[in-house]
Amino acid sequence: MTVHFGKYRAVWLTVFAIILCFFIFTMCVNKENDQIDTANTSRYNLFAGSEKCANCHKEIYNSHIHTAHFNTSGIAFPDRIKGNFDTGKNIFAFNELNQIKMEKSNAGLYQVAYINGKEKKRERFDLFFGSGTKGQSFGSWVQNKLVQLPITYFTSAGQWSNSPGYPNKIAFNRPITSRCLECHTTYAYKLSPEEKEPEEFDKTRMILGVDCETCHGAGKMHVDFQSQNPAVKTSRYIINPAALTRQQNLDMCALCHGGKLQKSKPSFEFTAGKNLADYFAIDTAAKNANNIDVHGNxxxxxxASKCFRMTNTLTCNTCHNTHENEKGKTEIFSQRCMNCHNTGHKENVVCKLVASLNNSLKKNCIDCHMPEQPSMAIAVTLQGASAPVSALMHTHYIKVYDEETKKVLAYLKNNNKGINKTYSKQTK
Ligand code: HEC
Ligand code: HEC
Ligand code: HEC
Ligand code: HEC
Ligand code: HEC
Ligand code: HEC
Ligand code: HEC
Structure with a gap:
């Protein structure tokens, strides 16, 4: 036996070594699987929070906090709520008997339902959704479930209104889903199993606002590394969209600006740099721009626009600098059009109409080629109205709009001056 063993000693050692290697290998693989697993179930721990980014990227941070993204959700502190709580201005009446009042007390802000003057139900304003440019909706915690409150503030009318999707009567039952949170927060930790409805969330593990880590990926490793290695001037463990492909850049924005996508994987698993099509069933049938709603898509x-189809570089970032609030800065946007549509550019397709006019229209390509149109999705019912009213949104189907051109030229003629941003509002 011993001879036997001695004779095959090398073989045995090799076999043993192979087994050992295999064992170690599987341990490594398992460990990696464990990591992937924790990453999926509790990505929360991988985030740093944007206050941390401020330590080293102060300028970007300071301007980003003024954007609609950053302010698209938060805790419903009284100074964050746009609507009026003063007596007389705090009522939404479905009819004489059925009313909801927005009430302020020491315990907080509430939406309180009254039927025939008697209080029937009250739910607290806990979270707000929407920067308030168009409007604000509110969420209320019922244990770990998040319910949308029945009344929404609609900015253009300066009034409380019936929340989109709610019937025109008192109801407090519309759940706020993980998909809703995926578009309006940076991260929400879901407690309930994927298929269970209504969903449940962990209120202590939620990152409100669409913040740095939405577009750059969870940044704790980056923060730790750069803090511990201040001498290293190049970055690690963070996504720079400038280094991603065109499609990856588009997907990053389309997660929330691609209309109603049907998810095929749980919310919050898509992250910047991945392919959106692996997480959502992308509806290619919606290619016809006339069928696409101005809201959210x-x-x-x-x-669908020629500017996109006939170039291979145009992305959302060609026109938008998302670190800054550039809302209403028509002249800046028009300069970005002119980066392609000037005589010096190789495509050399210029606006003959504007070239022939010697006025401020040269600084406003937007009102004629990306006019504001009513959104079908951001539409609310105002008190006493029978049909919903819509928020106006700039269409991203960039083309020639003859009717808009006529309006702009007529306005110009009647006022004998250049047009500015107030033009669209005055004529509608
Ligand atoms: C301790 C300092 C530090 C902190 C905190 C920090 N960064 Fe950085 N970051 C750097 C340095 C250094 C670089 C490389 C030099 C540069 O591009 O400014 C960098 C680069 C970047 C880049 C560009 C990456 C590239 O490849 O060019 C992005 C994006 C970025 N950081 C995002 C973030 C975000 C988001 C946070 C917060 C979650 C954050 N950083 C926090 C130090 C920091
Ligand atoms: C996680 C979801 C999400 C992602 C990703 C996202 N956005 Fe947004 N975006 C929103 C929401 C929600 C709003 C509406 C904010 C509000 O007014 O409450 C918005 C608003 C905007 C606005 C209007 C700003 C204003 O001042 O009214 C622009 C422009 C915009 N996004 C561009 C982009 C671009 C470009 C990208 C990709 C680089 C992007 N977004 C990625 C959710 C997202
Ligand atoms: C697919 C992503 C997506 C989902 C899901 C989504 N939103 Fe939005 N929401 C947006 C975008 C993008 C905007 C900015 C306006 C636009 O482009 O239509 C917006 C605008 C808003 C606004 C107006 C903000 C403002 O003042 O400009 C409110 C309020 C709002 N959403 C609330 C909600 C609530 C509440 C839910 C869930 C019940 C929800 N949204 C679901 C993407 C989404
Ligand atoms: C809506 C998406 C979005 C959000 C939110 C966002 N960024 Fe960016 N960021 C981008 C894009 C896109 C680029 C690349 C721009 C380009 O193509 O050059 C970028 C580039 C950067 C860079 C490298 C280039 C530069 O400008 O120095 C840094 C650093 C950075 N972002 C930090 C931040 C920080 C910090 C925050 C939060 C305070 C933040 N970003 C929020 C989309 C975003
Ligand atoms: C990245 C370059 C680029 C940018 C930026 C750009 N465009 Fe274009 N645009 C093009 C190209 C290329 C075409 C197709 C020209 C042709 O027909 O050969 C085009 C076509 C057009 C057309 C004609 C569309 C049609 O259906 O006939 C209009 C109008 C237009 N652009 C307006 C604008 C406006 C307004 C902006 C800014 C909001 C803008 N473009 C930004 C490249 C661009
Ligand atoms: C050719 C230039 C151009 C491109 C490309 C572009 N936008 Fe815009 N976008 C604009 C202009 C101009 C406005 C109107 C800005 C204003 O007046 O505040 C606007 C407004 C918006 C708004 C606010 C809508 C409203 O009217 O309230 C959102 C959201 C938005 N863009 C998202 C995107 C996303 C996401 C992409 C990429 C899919 C994108 N944009 C690509 C020029 C562009
Ligand atoms: C008063 C409305 C109006 C304004 C402002 C305006 N355009 Fe136009 N644009 C038109 C009309 C109408 C046409 C089609 C007739 C023509 O080509 O003269 C057109 C055509 C175009 C075309 C297509 C040209 C072709 O030959 O296919 C481009 C590109 C364009 N505009 C870009 C711009 C840019 C960039 C600006 C801002 C500097 C701008 N437009 C401002 C109304 C306008």
Whole structure:
């Protein structure tokens, strides 16, 4: 036996070594699987929070906090709520008997339902959704479930209104889903199993606002590394969209600006740099721009435009600097059009109409080629109204709009001056 063993000693050692290697290898693989697994179930721990980014990227941070993204959700502190709580201005009446009042007390802000003057139900304002440019909706915690409150503030009318999707009567039952949170927060930790409805969330593990880590990926490793290695001037463990492909850049925005996508994987698993099509069933049938709603599908509309189809570089970032609030800065946007549509550019397709006019229209390509149109999705019912009213949104289907051109030229003629941003509002 011993001879036997001695004779095959090398073989045995090799076999043993192979087994050992295999064992170690599987341990490594398992460990990696464990990591992937924790990454999926509790990505929360991988985030740093944007206050941390401020330590080293102060300028970007300071301007980003003024954007609609950053302010698209938060805790419903009284100074964050746009609507009026003063007596007389705090009522939404479905009819004489059925009313909801927005009430302020020491315990907080509430939406309180009254039937025939008697209080029937009250739910607290816990979270707000929407920067308030168009409007604000509110969420209320019922244990770990998040319910949308029945009354929404609609900015253009300066009034409380019936929340989109709610019937025209008192109801407090519309759940706020993980998909809703995926578009309006940076991260929400889901407690309930994927298929269970209504969904449950962990209120302590939620990152409100669409923040740095939405577009750059969870940044704790980056923060730790750069803090521990201040001498290293190049970055690690963070996504720079400038280094991603065109499609990856588009997907990053289309997660929330691609219209109603049907998810095929749980919310919050898609992250910047991945392929959106692996997480959502992308509806290619919606290619016809006339069928795409102006709300929320800037990607679909832009993709139907010649500016997009006839170049291979145009992305959302060609026109938008998302670190800054550039809302209403028509002149800046028009300069970005002119990066392609000037006589010096190789495509050399210029606006003959504007070239022939010697006025401020040269600084406003937007009102004629990306006019504001009513959104079908951001539409609310105002008190006493029978049909919903819509918020106006700039279409991203960039083309020639003859009617808009006529309006702009008529306005110009009547006022004998250049047009500015107030033009669209005055004529509608
Ligand atoms: C301790 C300092 C530090 C902190 C904190 C920090 N960064 Fe950085 N970051 C750097 C340095 C250094 C670089 C490389 C030089 C540069 O591009 O400014 C960098 C680069 C970047 C880049 C460009 C990457 C590239 O490849 O060019 C992005 C994007 C970025 N950081 C995002 C973030 C975000 C988001 C946070 C917060 C989650 C954050 N950083 C926090 C130090 C920091
Ligand atoms: C996680 C979801 C999400 C992602 C990703 C996202 N956005 Fe947004 N975006 C929103 C929401 C929600 C709003 C509406 C904010 C509000 O007014 O409450 C918005 C608003 C905007 C606005 C209007 C700003 C204003 O001042 O009214 C622009 C422009 C915009 N996004 C561009 C982009 C671009 C470009 C990208 C990709 C680089 C992007 N977004 C990625 C969710 C997202
Ligand atoms: C697919 C992503 C997506 C989903 C899901 C989504 N939103 Fe939005 N929401 C947006 C975008 C993008 C905007 C900016 C306007 C636009 O482009 O239509 C917006 C605008 C808003 C606004 C107006 C903000 C403002 O002042 O400009 C409110 C309020 C709002 N959403 C609330 C909600 C609530 C509440 C839910 C869930 C019940 C929800 N949204 C679901 C993407 C989404
Ligand atoms: C809506 C998406 C979005 C959000 C939110 C966002 N960024 Fe960016 N960021 C981008 C894009 C896109 C680029 C690349 C721009 C380009 O193509 O050059 C970028 C580039 C950067 C860079 C490298 C280039 C530069 O400008 O120095 C840094 C650093 C950075 N972002 C930090 C931040 C920080 C910090 C925050 C939060 C305070 C933040 N970003 C929020 C989309 C975003
Ligand atoms: C990345 C370059 C680029 C940018 C930026 C750009 N465009 Fe274009 N645009 C093009 C190209 C290329 C075409 C197709 C020209 C042709 O027909 O050969 C085009 C076509 C157009 C057309 C004609 C569309 C049609 O259906 O006939 C209009 C109008 C237009 N652009 C307006 C604008 C406006 C307004 C902006 C800014 C909001 C803008 N473009 C930004 C490249 C661009
Ligand atoms: C050719 C230039 C251009 C491109 C490309 C572009 N946008 Fe815009 N976008 C604009 C202009 C101009 C406005 C109107 C800005 C204003 O007046 O505040 C706007 C407004 C918006 C708004 C606010 C809508 C409203 O009217 O309230 C959102 C959201 C938005 N863009 C998202 C995107 C996304 C996402 C992409 C990429 C899919 C994109 N944009 C690509 C030029 C562009
Ligand atoms: C008063 C409305 C109006 C304004 C402002 C305006 N355009 Fe136009 N644009 C038109 C009309 C109408 C046409 C089609 C007739 C023509 O080509 O003269 C057109 C055509 C175009 C075309 C297609 C040209 C072709 O030959 O296919 C481009 C590109 C364009 N505009 C870009 C711009 C840019 C960039 C600006 C801003 C500097 C701008 N437009 C401002 C109304 C306008």
């Amino acid at each position: 800037q990607y679909g509309l832009m993709a």
